[in-house]
Amino acid sequence: MNNTIPSSELIINADGSIFHLHVKPQQLADTVILVGDPGRVPLVAKHFETKECDISNREFRTITGTFRGKRMTVVSTGIGCDNIDIVLNEL
Numbered sequence: 041m042n043n044t045i046p047s048s049e050l051i052i053n054a055d056g057s058i059f060h061l062h063v064k065p066q067q068l069a070d071t072v073i074l075v076g077d078p079g080r081v082p083l084v085a086k087h088f089e090t091k092e093c094d095i096s097n098r099e100f101r102t103i104t105g106t107f108r109g110k111r112m113t114v115v116s117t118g119i120g121c122d123n124i125d126i127v128l129n130e131l
Contacts, residue, residue, distance in 0.1 A: 050130075058130045061115070062097040069104055069111040072131060074124075078116040085114050099123065 051059035058064075073084060078101040085091060088105030095102045099118030106112065117127045 060097065060126050061100050061102060061130050062095050063093070063102050067093045067095070067102070067104055067113075068131065069113040071110065072113045072115060074127065075114060075116050076119060078118070081114045081116050088112070100127065 053059060053062065056064050075081060075084065078096070078099055081101040081103050085094075085103040085105060088103070088107050089109075091103060091105040093102070093104050099116060101116045102113060104111070104113040115127060115131070117124045
C-alpha cells in the first residue's frame with residue numbers, strides 16, 4: 041500500500057518545510073500543544089528548559105523545546121475551524 045501524500049495535497053516549501061507552518065518534520069516533537077492566539081505560544085514555552093526552534097508565519101507560531109526532560113512543541117492555530125484544519129493536516 042502506498043502511503044505517500046500527493047504533492048497537490050501537501051505543499052512543501054523549497055527549504056523542505058510545510059507550506060503554512062514553515063516547520064520541518066525534525067522540528068516537531070511527538071507531543072504537541074495547540075493554542076489559538078500566537079501570543080500564547082511563548083506563554084507556554086517560557087516553562088521549557090530548552091528551546092530548539094521558534095518559527096512564525098502569519099498567525100502560526102511554533103516553538104519546540106523540552107519540559108521536564110520531555111520534548112514538546114507548542115503551535116498556534118489562529119482563529120476558526122479552517123485554521124485548525126490547516127494546522128492539524130500539516131502536523
